[in-house]
Amino acid sequence: MNPAANLPTKTLKFVRPQREWRWGIAIYLYLAGMGAGSFIIGMFTHWNGFGFSLPPNVVTLWGIPFELSKAALLWGPILVAIGAPFLILDLGKKLKFYTACLNPRTSWLARGFFILSIFIVVGLIVFTVAVISFQWISHPPVFWRLFEVISVIFAFATAIYTGILLQSVKYVPIWNTPLLPILFLASALSTGSMGIILTTMGYGLLLSQGGSFPQLVNILIKVEQVFILLEAWVFISYLVSKYRLKDQGETSVRLLVAGDLRFLFWGGIVCVGFIFPTVLEYLYSNFPQYPVLLFATGVLLLAGGFFLRLGLLASGIKEQLPMHKLIEMKMNMSALQRRE
Amino acid sequence: MQGKVIVVDHEKCTGCRLCEMVCSVFHTGASNPSRSRIKVVKWESEGFYLPVTCQNCEKPFCVEVCPTKACHQDAENQRVLIDKDKCIGCKTCIVACPFGAPSFDHVERVSIKCDYCDGNPQCVAFCDIKALTYLDVDKVNIPKKREISLKYSELMRQIK
Numbered sequence: 001m002n003p004a005a006n007l008p009t010k011t012l013k014f015v016r017p018q019r020e021w022r023w024g025i026a027i028y029l030y031l032a033g034m035g036a037g038s039f040i041i042g043m044f045t046h047w048n049g050f051g052f053s054l055p056p057n058v059v060t061l062w063g064i065p066f067e068l069s070k071a072a073l074l075w076g077p078i079l080v081a082i083g084a085p086f087l088i089l090d091l092g093k094k095l096k097f098y099t100a101c102l103n104p105r106t107s108w109l110a111r112g113f114f115i116l117s118i119f120i121v122v123g124l125i126v127f128t129v130a131v132i133s134f135q136w137i138s139h140p141p142v143f144w145r146l147f148e149v150i151s152v153i154f155a156f157a158t159a160i161y162t163g164i165l166l167q168s169v170k171y172v173p174i175w176n177t178p179l180l181p182i183l184f185l186a187s188a189l190s191t192g193s194m195g196i197i198l199t200t201m202g203y204g205l206l207l208s209q210g211g212s213f214p215q216l217v218n219i220l221i222k223v224e225q226v227f228i229l230l231e232a233w234v235f236i237s238y239l240v241s242k243y244r245l246k247d248q249g250e251t252s253v254r255l256l257v258a259g260d261l262r263f264l265f266w267g268g269i270v271c272v273g274f275i276f277p278t279v280l281e282y283l284y285s286n287f288p289q290y291p292v293l294l295f296a297t298g299v300l301l302l303a304g305g306f307f308l309r310l311g312l313l314a315s316g317i318k319e320q321l322p323m324h325k326l327i328e329m330k331m332n333m334s335a336l337q338r339r340e
Numbered sequence: 341m342q343g344k345v346i347v348v349d350h351e352k353c354t355g356c357r358l359c360e361m362v363c364s365v366f367h368t369g370a371s372n373p374s375r376s377r378i379k380v381v382k383w384e385s386e387g388f389y390l391p392v393t394c395q396n397c398e399k400p401f402c403v404e405v406c407p408t409k410a411c412h413q414d415a416e417n418q419r420v421l422i423d424k425d426k427c428i429g430c431k432t433c434i435v436a437c438p439f440g441a442p443s444f445d446h447v448e449r450v451s452i453k454c455d456y457c458d459g460n461p462q463c464v465a466f467c468d469i470k471a472l473t474y475l476d477v478d479k480v481n482i483p484k485k486r487e488i489s490l491k492y493s494e495l496m497r498q499i500k
Contacts, residue, residue: 018435020431020434020435020444021431021435090430090431091428091429091430092427092428092429092430092431092444092448092449092450092451093427093428093429093449093450096408096428097428099408099426099428100407100408100428100430101407102407102408102409102426103406103407103408103409106403106404106405107404107405107406107407107432108405109405109407109430109432110407110408113407168405169401169405169432169435169436170401170436171401171436171437171438172435316435318438318440319438321438321439327383327386327388330386330388331383331385331386334385334386
C-alpha cells in the first residue's frame with residue numbers, strides 16, 4: 001500500500017480553503033480589473049493606436065455638446081467606481097472604510113486604496129473631458145497628453161494591483177506567485193477589450209452608425225483573441241507551476257481541478273471563459289452577419305473572467321504548519337496499523 | 341518577545357473547551373465559544389486536542405497586511421495586539437495568519453485575538469489539568485528540560 005495515497009490532503013478530506021474573502025471580493029477584483037483593462041484598450045483606441053477610430057457623433061444636451069463615441073470607449077473608471085463599494089460592503093465596519101489608507105508602508109490594501117482612488121478621479125476627468133470635449137482644458141496639448149499617459153499608468157497599476165493584493169498574503173501558496181498579477185493583467189485586458197467591443201457594438205446598434213465602426217470592431221476582436229490566448233497560456237503555466245510545488249500549492253490545484261470546485265473550474269473557467277468564446281468568435285469570423293454570436297461571446301467571456309477570480313479566491317488554502325504534518329503522519333500510521 | 345507567554349501542553353489537554361468558554365465570558369460577557377480568542381482544534385479519531393492561540397510572531401504577517409494599523413506590536417513587550425476602535429473588519433489579518441489565530445467577531449464586526457487578559461489569562465486560570473500555563477519567556481523550556489533529565493536519570497538507574 002502506498003501511504004502517500006492516504007494523506008488527508010491527497011484525499012481532500014480535511015482541506016479547508018479560506019472562507020473570509022468570498023464573492024464580494026471576487027466582484028471587486030473583477031470589476032477593478034475589467035474597468036482598468038477597458039480603459040487601457042479604450043485609451044489606445046482613443047489615441048488612434050489601431051488605425052481606426054469611431055466617427056464623431058456629437059449630441060447637444062442642455063447646451064453642452066456630448067461626444068458619444070468617446071463615451072463608448074472610456075467608460076472604464078465608472079466600472080472601477082462600481083466595483084470599489086463591493087470591498088466596502090465586505091468590511092465589518094463599513095462606515096470606517098476611509099481609514100483603510102493609514103498603513104501604506106506595508107499593506108497593499110492601503111496602497112490599493114490610493115491607486116484606485118487616483119485612477120477613478122483621473123480616469124473620470126479624462127472621460128469627462130473626452131465626452132464633453134472641452135477645448136480650453138486640453139491646451140496646451142502636451143500637458144494634456146501627459147495627463148492621459150498618467151491615467152493609463154494608473155490603469156495598469158489598478159489591473160496589476162488586484163493580483164498583488166492576493167500575492168501579498170504570503171501564507172497562501174496558490175496566491176503567492178508573481179504569475180498571479182500577470183494572469184490578472186492578461187484577464188483584465190481580455191475582458192476589458194471585450195467590454196469595449198460590446199459597448200461599441202451597442203453604441204453602433206443604438207445609433208445605426210456605419211463608417212469605420214465594423215473595421216474597428218474587427219481589429220478589436222483580433223486584439224482580444226491575442227489576449228485570450230495569452231491569458232490561457234499564463235493560466236496553464238500558473239496551474240502547472242503550482243501543481244509541481246508540493247504541499248498546499250498542489251492541494252489548491254487539485255481542489256480546483258478534481259475537488260469540490262471542479263464544476264466551477266471546468267464549467268465556469270475553462271468552458272465559459274476560454275473554450276466557448278474562442279469557438280463562438282471563430283464562428284463569428286465566418287458568419288459576420290450574425291452579431292448575436294459576438295454578443296454571446298462577450299457575455300460568456302465576461303462571466304468567465306468573474307469565475308476565474310472566484311475560483312482562485314475559493315481555492316486559497318494556507319500552507320501547512322509542522323503540526324499539521326505531524327498529525328497527518330500519526331493518522332497514516334494508525335491507518336496502516338489498522339489494516340495490518 | 342519579552343514578558344510572559346501562554347504555553348500549551350497538547351498531551352495534557354482533554355479537549356473540554358473550558359478555556360474557550362471563560363475567554364468569551366471574560367471578553368464579551370457572553371458564553372459563546374465562537375467569540376473566544378483561543379480555539380481548541382480537535383482530532384477525535386486520534387484523541388489529539390490542541391488549544392491554538394496567537395503565537396506573537398517576531399515578524400507578524402497580520403501587522404504587515406493590516407491597512408489601518410489596528411493590528412500592531414506594543415512597544416513594551418513586542419506583543420501583537422488588535423485595536424478594536426481602529427479595526428474596520430477587512431479580515432486580511434485572518435487570511436494572512438498561518439496559525440489561524442485572529443478570528444472574526446460576528447457581533448462586534450471586527451477581528452479579535454488573544455491579549456492575555458491584561459496580564460491574567462482566564463484560560464490559564466481555569467484550566468484544571470494545567471494544559472495551559474503562563475510562563476516567562478526564558479522559562480518556557482524548563483518543564484521540557486526537567487522531563488528529559490528525569491528520563492535520563494531513570495535510564496542511568498536502570499543501567500546501574
